[in-house]
Every structure is written in structure tokens, then in C-alpha cells.
Amino acid sequence: MRIVGGKYKGRRLKTCEGPGYRPATMKVRESIFSMLMARGVGFSDVRVIDMFAGSGSLGMECLSRGVTTAWFIEKSSKAAGLIRKNLSDLGVEKKCVKVVSKDLFGVLSKKPDTPFDLVFIDPPYGKDLLVPALEKALKKGWIAPGALVLAEVETAISAPLEGPIAEMELLTDREYGQTRILLWRN
Numbered sequence: 001m002r003i004v005g006g007k008y009k010g011r012r013l014k015t016c017e018g019p020g021y022r023p024a025t026m027k028v029r030e031s032i033f034s035m036l037m038a039r040g041v042g043f044s045d046v047r048v049i050d051m052f053a054g055s056g057s058l059g060m061e062c063l064s065r066g067v068t069t070a071w072f073i074e075k076s077s078k079a080a081g082l083i084r085k086n087l088s089d090l091g092v093e094k095k096c097v098k099v100v101s102k103d104l105f106g107v108l109s110k111k112p113d114t115p116f117d118l119v120f121i122d123p124p125y126g127k128d129l130l131v132p133a134l135e136k137a138l139k140k141g142w143i144a145p146g147a148l149v150l151a152e153v154e155t156a157i158s159a160p161l162e163g164p165i166a167e168m169e170l171l172t173d174r175e176y177g178q179t180r181i182l183l184w185r186n
């Protein structure tokens with residue numbers, strides 16, 4: 001897999017293989033960043049969190065575009081190790097990133113020091129984790145007011161219509177093959 005834009009454009013990222021790993025395709029990542037730029041995201045002043053990070057490709061795309069704070073939350077120690085390796089290979093300064101190899105729900109149980117302006121959430125398919133993860137993140141203050149929240153889920157999942165998530169403004173609901181992209185503003 002390669003980075004699609006910014007200063008690391010064209011650089012390769014190592015990824016895990018096996019059940020549950022499905023890094024965002026180049027087409028989907030290009031579409032995601034086109035959506036974000038069309039909404040005026042200025043990456044240099046944004047705090048990013050990549051939940052269920054997997055390969056970390058979305059957070060790394062942000063770092064490539066000038067983000068100075070990116071967190072990667074990934075339960076698998078193998079995948080978290082690859083994220084660290086890719087960040088090192090790209091030459092990303094350690095002070096800019098935090099890789100947390102823990103269960104997302106445990107991480108979200110505590111309030112953050114500072115909420116995040118751009119939230120990526122890519123839960124494993126078939127586990128029904130989107131709503132509980134976003135509700136916990138909203139409740140504990142992980143998502144800043146006005147933040148953009150982008151979910152990458154299977155097409156069978158539609159945008160939640162009840163609860164705290166439904167209070168966010170749904171900006172985009174698009175399908176790309178087996179993937180649905182949902183974009184909200186908090």
C-alpha cells in the first residue's frame with residue numbers, strides 16, 4: 001500500500017494480513033481526503049485520532065499532509081508494531097504521534113487531555129462496534145465540538161438515526177464496493 005498525497009506521497013506502508021485486516025484502498029483514501037479538503041480541513045492545525053487503526057493508513061495520510069498530532073489506537077500488538085515501524089520508516093517525529101496498543105473501549109473510558117478535531121473510525125466488519133465506540137467517544141469528550149468524524153464500515157451498516165451520534169450532522173453517506181463512508185460534523 002502507498003500513501004496517496006502530501007509529503008510522503010508514493011511511500012510504501014507495510015500492512016498486516018489475515019482475518020479482519022482490510023486496509024482502505026487507494027480509491028477510498030483518495031475519496032476520503034477529497035471530501036475532507038472540500039470541507040476546508042486545514043491539516044496543519046488538526047488533532048487526529050485513528051480508532052481501530054489497523055494499518056494506520058488514514059492517520060499516516062494526515063501526517064503526510066501536515067498534521068502535527070496523530071494518535072493510533074490498535075488492539076493488535078502486531079498491527080501496532082507495524083504502525084510504529086511505518087512511522088519510523090517515514091521519519092515522523094515521535095513527539096507528533098502516539099500509538100496505543102490497547103482495546104479502544106478501555107482507552108475511551110478515560111477523558112482525554114484535549115479532544116480531537118478529526119476522528120477516523122474503522123471498526124472490524126461484522127462486530128457492530130461503530131455505535132458503541134462513537135457513543136463512548138462522544139460521552140467522554142474525545143470528539144471536539146465542530147470536529148469531523150469519518151467512519152469506514154461495511155455497506156450493510158447505515159448511519160445511526162438515534163442517540164448521541166444522530167445529534168451530529170451527517171455530511172456524507174457514500175458506498176465504494178463493500179465499503180460505506182459516513183462523515184459527520186459534531
